Amino acid sequence: MMSLCFRAILLAVLLLFSSLSVVSAKPPNIVLILADDLGFTDTQPYGSEIQTPNISRLADEGVMFTNYHTAATCSPSRAMLMTGVDSHRAGVPDIPVSILPEMADKENYQGVLSDKVVTVATLLRDAGYHTYLTGKWHLGYSLEGQLPDQLPSKRGFERTIALMESGGDNWEQKPYVIAYPDATWYEDGKPTVLPEDFYSSKYLIDKAIEFIEFNREDNKPFFSYISFQAVHFPVQAPREYTEKYMGRYDMGWQELRKQRLQSVKKMGIVPGDTRMVETPAALDWNSLSAEQQRYQSKKMAVYAGMVDAMDYHIGRLMAYLKETGQYDNTVFIFTSDNGTQITDIFDRGALLALYLRLWLRNNGYNLDYETLGERGSYINMGISFGSSAASPFAFHKFYAGEGGMRVPMIISGPPVQQKGVRSNAFTFVTDITPTILDMAGVAHPGTSYQGRKVEPMIGKSLVPLVEGRQERVYAEDDTVGFELGGNLALFRGDYKLVKNRGPIGDNQWHLFNIVTDPGETEDLREKMPELFTEMKTAYDEYTEKNGVLELPDDYTMFKATTANALRKTLKKITLVAAIAVLLILPLVVLNIRSRLRHRGDIEYLTRVTVMEKVIDKTLRPFLVITGLITMAPVMMTLAPETGAMEVFQLKLVSEYTLTIQHWGLMIFLVGLLTVVSAFKTSLIFPVMLYSALQKSGLVILTVLNAQHHYVEGFLLPAGFDMICVIYALFYFHILRRKRKRDNVRMKK
Template sequence: MKSYSIMSFCAGLLCALSATSVLAAEAVPKAKPQPKRPNIVLILADDLGFTDLASYGSEINTPSLDALANEGIRFTNYHTAANCAPARAMLLTGVDNHRAGVANIPEMTPPQQRHHPAYQGVLGDNVVTVATLLEGAGYRTYMAGKWHLGQTQDKLPSRRGFQRTVAMGDSGADNWEQKPYLPIYEKANWYADGEPIDLPDDFYSSEFLVDKMIGFIESDRPQSEQPFFAYLPFMAVHMPVQAPQEFTDRYEGVYLNGWTALREARRQRAIDLGIVPSDVAAVDMDTSRDWDALSEEDKRFEAKRMAVYAGMVEAMDFHIGRLVTYLKDIGEFDNTVFIFTSDNGSEPSGPAVLNNVRTGMMLARQDYTADYDTLGLKGSYVNLGPSFASASASPLAYYKFYVGEGGLRVPMIMAGKPLAVQQNLSNAFAYVADITPTILALTGVSAPDARYAGKPVEQIMGKNLLPLATAELDRIYSDSDYVGYELAGHGVLFQGDYKLVYNRAPVGDNTWRLFNIVADPGETRDLSAEQSGRFQAMLTLYEQYKLDNGVLDPPKGYNHQHQVVLNGLHDRFRAQLLLGLFMIVIAVVFIVIAKHHRSR
């Protein structure tokens, strides 16, 4: 009986304690579950023009990107650099490209500038990439695509914050096989997780890169609940322009009216979509040939060149759609923010005429053809050329390598449920350096301080664009803020709605001009005389920008196309040239000695 009483007492005590614990637990408010951090997919096209997407005025079929545009926000006044590596440096760091060591691509940098810290042509150790910051905050970080920010082991993306990578290191390469597109390269340099690789036999660049990105995400998915950052810089539509036949076939005959008609048609569609003002005017570029002066055979060939280009854009969009479908299938689409843009405007370089004997002989030395029937397929070389490049950038002036709007203003789309987008179009000025701080704001990751990982680093100059998407603000940059940019002597300064611009000859006119690029994005009305006070004040600010960022003037007679050839000869054939020079010196010495002996 006594034993039973003790047991009963203990049982009662346990029940009382249990009840008290339950009441105490109910009294403490439950912690709110933390929202899941969003995945970030940053997609970068290469050399895509301002109106190359249907959602920006194109006739090219781009349903995957248009769907994102319709669900998100399209930026109509977004600017980047005028060529690729400087744009990529700013995109991934938020730091001015001169301060990041990438004032120009190394292929275009004259030897007189190569000693300067701003002109190394590779991403400096004084900047921190957004991938490094996200990795440090627990993100999985992936990259598949063109890098072009350095190829030594310490400069590859596997050392700049990306955990899994497949990267093409050069300015460009063939899209069907592992071969260089220019004779300045000995080979096409591809790397996987920091080591050189060989490409598969069934390689096509856009398909391959999306396959790799899906593989990276899938390989970690079962084991990890961490969000991911996926950087997908396509090779499309950098030359050589190449596309699977089924995509090119869709544009057969579409471009037989020529580049002038296409430029006007895109201008009108961009007006209808609200991408540009209804009264936008456009200048005619002197580099555009007279379509009506071409023979019917030449018109057919030129139209096919543009058809391949359109096919390559659509193929890129198709493979972006595969990635979107995959993310929907695994339940990650609703927690993903997509950012799509281009590194610079449309590419005018390469042979102006492909279908002639001289160009054919030049291409044959690189194991390329320009045969009409196989144009765009394996072994074929296609470039857009300056005439269709102007149509690609319609209604803007200029194109890649120049600082007219056609070289700097490109599409930019942000989409995804985590953005809580409240407006579909923004005409606010935005800049490539704004992408990194926007990603940091989305993910709740802090920007680096003046020191990071034990060393001083450059501070982010860009601004967070999220208030534009949510309609909290109608502009991020105030009228007193300014953004400067320089490339090989071309200069530009943005302030408010205005742009100060200088384009060097031979395509430019070596004259400083002032435009209101909100009212006049086609840069048709120079305001430098009418608003001389603003013009002079902005000139002063540009000189201050040069001083603050270590900008150097190019050497006298500099031409970026000639410099590419000279640098290529120097970098690829330096040993042979030195040996040849040595042999010449030895020969001269022997001749002098021989003459001396004969004279005795």
């Protein structure tokens, strides 16, 4: 009897340890690879034409997830990825620039990682792991700017090379949008300067290998978090990668979107009867000229080259680990922070485009066809080819549609027993931290860490699914809620309740079966009212539990970013305005006092004042300088530049397109007329009147309508415009005095 009991116990123990195929005798090394803005069908395992042999190898050596979801934008996604906690409870419900100022003082809306969450890096480091971060962090900014205590070196990472902003140039250390005046990199908690031969994907892998190699001999496991800039704009790639895809996209974006749909159908990633919606606002490829098509085709070739280059450098890391004998005990997790980015930052109106063009030039960027993707080049994909990366899904980054939330995810490596397996089980970004901790044999502290209260994880470990012991980790009735800028979703089983705001969404609730209808084309709300009601109730419970605040009905991300940009702008304009007031106020006071003191004094009224003498002496030089300053910046817009029209896409009416060159010509002529008026007295008054009205409008536009990406670029022109307006007011005041003096003389 004793012998039978002993054998049974021994057998149970053996079965238990044989089932834990992901966790080896020594805790595994873990490499977490995060792409940026990578679309669902941008890699070969997910139906892409882009060559990604190393990512394909990862898929062949592990489990590929086809129903994995993340947040629809970067910061919330990264917060959940690092903690296993809902983005609101982690303190990062949205990117900081989209959080309304009146909400920013709420605990769940700080825009940076809360002290109430513990990162996976912290827990792994406590357990004896080396922890490394190479790449974009984007969890250390609030509405007020960068917070030094939120560097990754303060959140559990032993060695770091981290980009703090939301992005940066891939060839040089310089900003990529006006909103961020710098590209701030930190190495091990201290500011650093990038090398001359920097290319983001190469450099991040170089540093990852350097960190791993430095500690290799101590035989401790490592956690390496590699956060690529690829394929966030500006889209840039070495020429040799771009050339591989030249001509591949000459058929246009509509055809590519269809080809990728057919590819994922053929591979069985989506059902064979999957349909997809048309992408709103995408131009018809056939409406473009041959030259425009050529330019757009090369842009997509650069995008493909950037994905290809990222894959190549992932392969370098894999090769290094094999050469050093570490590969066999390494687990890889590959995914993206959110869906494809198809917002066109250039499509903000001609005036803003002019300012952006000037900013690009001043920062060494160009839009030249010949060097697209190379050092100094600037590419933003826009909605057209960008929509192909989201195929076959609806919506994109920032929205709760599948195109914004469903992304690739692969768990792979020799410790993963299942090979070449595809799972369509629903999984969520909060599952990554529990999975990593489970693989490492590390327990989460629950609700208390080092004497302080912390948030428990809400995600589930995917280890049972990866091992093949379970087909899904979420039960049919389990729910997962999501909110981002008023775009809402709740997942339950195969179903998704979703509501997207404008300008693309209709702000109405819809119910979809995202397993049979991943394109979200058939709304089941009327067919399944009971399920709809249950899921709506569950969503309401999610918002209450996680402190989700209700946004105004007219809220959009773009309005919010504008509002926050205005706060930042107004602070900077305050100094300029204060100086202007200090200059004007004494003159106004003196003028009023003089008028009161000399009321009815004919001699005073007929006297030429100092101000009048100053205006008379400076008027012509002022007109010449103002005209030249007006002409100089727009000279660049008059030079024919291949592809400028399709990049800016400033369509005003169906038959005609107002290009950046047209705007440049008009402003150039205004500047020329201003110079001429200095020598043509009859033109002075209309030119000054036009200048005062136009520049007053520009100052008001700066304050009221500056878009987030361009707000910094308005400050210098607005200051110049304000000076011009003040000068014009003095000019009109002098004209008024002259008329009064002439009237007095006539009466005498």
